[in-house]
Amino acid sequence: MMIRSVYVAVLLMALLTVLQISLFPYLTVAGILPQVAIVTILVWAQLRDTYEGLIWAFIGGFFLDLFSSGPMGATALILMVVILLIGRLQKMLPENRYLLPILLSGLGFAVYFILSVGLGRVAGYGLGWRALSTLPQLTLFHGLLGLPLYWLLYSLDRALYPRQIES
């Protein structure tokens, strides 16, 4: 089961990384560049479990870092921390297939963004805290992006792991 998930993660994350650098820059909404690969990882962790989310975070973060001028490994590390946090939070909140994906995707992206700025500062990448001024709109946008991605990935999840009805 896990091996299949790793294969899917590698293929999907490689594809999303290519689209992230070449196609998505043309699809900005009110100046916001959709970070589809990151929200996909956040949503997959909600659909499956924290452990699988951590593996996807590592693979996705690795691919994204290949085409970023930021420090290699940083996105993978930050996303793994974010997945652990939203995994804990998901267990505490009541299940809801509409509000929870929005809340957890938005919150997850906000934590990812704050940690990225923090790590960028520590690693000497000159990021200022004023980069956080765009955080509210980024959080809202990526929270909302979480909902359609949740349903798309829900279909993928069902296709990959069909549920058996016990008689």
Added chain:
Amino acid sequence: MAGRPISDLQSLMNLNDTQQRVRSVTILVLAGLALLFLILDSTGNLNNAFAFLQSPLATIANWTAARTDAFADALSGPRDLQAAQERISELEDRVAELERINAELQEQQSDYELYVDLFNRASEAPQFQRIAASVIGRDTSPLFQSIIIDKGTNDGIQVGMPVEASRGLVGQVYRTSPHSAQVLLITDNISNLAARLSASRATGMVFGGGLGGSLTMDWIDLEAQIEVGDVVLTSGLGGHFPPDLVIGEVVDVERSEAELFQQAFIQPAVDLDSLELVFVITGFEPVDTSIFDDLPEAVEQP
């Protein structure tokens, strides 16, 4: 017989414990790997691995970028597309064919204009050796400002080479792979370069502002007279960039007698959000700093 369910339960629990241990170890290994990447990257030891992994994806991105242009055109003009569809339904086959040819010619004309701009730029400064490259992608992180171009070490691109567009400076090559390279834009947070103002000849350093694509020129002498609209050029000091490349123009000045230096806010000359073609400057004559070679040796203190 009665003991069997208990032993099954125990073995199940043991299995769960084992699974749990495997999971914990996996996560620790992955986190450790990510940390290792961070450390190796900071020491520059990941460059070869980077190049190996980046190449196939960059090739795919190159292919995707070519298709994306048509997609972006369709997105930018849905009304035109709809109108065109209505017209196509009314027109004869011959007219439709002419429309298609016309569209192709327009696309070619747009490319031609880009090339003419670049060619004009090349003839303005023929002393530089250049390689033309297409922009095939942008940074995956929302926090960093870089682009990916379709030329790499196989084409003679090396880390540190300056990159310009027809209107001015774009940035500097930051990472390379055999078939692609990553260019750090002048607006990135870690970008800084020696510059001077064309009118007053005052020098300073231009720093990238990161998000929002702003530039700031700092460390300008308080005595220097700066006007809004002054053109900012590379000074060539430091040897990383050739002199007299246009960086942008001054849009605001911040001057305080309490400070040692004054600051100027700069609008980049190049629209860095819509870059398609760029020049990588592979050879240029750096500013002559040989005067500093003959400096008298410092007197040793007893």
